[in-house]
Amino acid sequence: MALMDFIKKQFIDIIQWTETGDGTLAWRFPMAEMEIQNGASLTVRESQVAVFINEGKVADVFGPGMYKLTTQTLPVLTYLKNWDKLFESPFKSDVYFFSTRQQVDQKWGTPQPITIRDKDFGAVRLRAFGNYSFRIGDAKAFHTEISGTRDIYSVADLDGQLRGLVLQNISNAIASSGVPFLDLAANQIQFAQALAAQLVPEFEKIGIKLENITVQNVSLPEELQKILDQKIGMGMVGQDMGKFMQYQTAQAIPKFAEGAAGGGGIAGDAMGLGAGVALGQVLAQNLAQGLSPNAAAAAAATQQQPAVAVVSPTDVMTTLEKLGELKAKGILTQEEFDAKKVELLKKLV
Secondary structure: OHHHHHHHOOEEEEEOOOOOOOOEEEEEOOOOOOEEEEEEEEEEOOOEEEEEEEOOEEEEEEOOEEEEOOOOOOHHHHHHHOOOOOOOOOEOOEEEEEEOOOEEEEEEEOOOOEEEEEOOOEEEEEEEEEEEEEEEOOHHHHHHHHHOOOOEEEHHHHHHHHHHHHHHHHHHHHHHHOOOHHHHHHOHHHHHHHHHHHHHHHHHOOOEEEEEEEEEEEEOOHHHHHHHHHHHHHHHHHHOHHHHHHHHHHHHHHHHHHHHHOOOOHHHHHHHHHHHHHHHHHHHHHHHHHHOOOHHHHHHHHHHOOOOOOOOHHHHHHHHHHHHHHHHOOOOOHHHHHHHHHHHHHHHO
């Protein structure tokens, strides 16, 4: 009876795995009650690793290639089972295949704003997202730490774990990057490099090799975004205060014209604008003199030059008020009004 059972038993003589492209990372070869023949063929394709497990412990690991399973090709298993150099009996062993190809375009992001510490603003809240790619770098560690005895382990099963590691290390990455918080949005590559440096050893602990990570967007809180906009504006001021004041004044003029057409209190606004423009001119001159290497000489030369007649801001605004009324009544076209506005602004500044 025992002989008949032995004869009926099926033996495995070919071991291989053809991936289906469904994101499987680890796959257990179906053994059932079958045993592996001595001299069986093992085929490991490119981007695969095969691991033999004996009584729950990792034994032999095979990279890409074709192998004939003997005591010479299974040294660890031979040692664990105390085989002679020429064993002939079939044997039982769990065989797992691991995909080592690169898993690309894996998404990461902050579902909720995370709080980080910044040297300029103290505690701030940040949102960011991007993608990354990885592959199994150490099949033994991955089996021991992650996939275990499951028949199939996929990318989707690992997704939450890896996202958690990314979010856990964002704060340290920002701190180590040395990039000020306000400059993060403009230095995404440097931020990504710092994040990768933090993540590589964490991924390696579970047998994963991080191939690449990108930061595609950094969202600043609304109040800090306003500060960033102001910083950009101050950069414009640093280049040319006069042009900046011209730009600010030009932006304000249409609002005053609209107020004139609607019968609003344009006079008070005109006085305020006139004072602002006059102050802007003074600041622009002072800033230009302060930044110039020949500031003293330039100031002296300016004092020696004859004074240039300056049109009163109030007169300009009064004229614009009247022009606005004419435009509202259809006497002036928009093009005529805009042309007059430009002409008056040149006299103003």
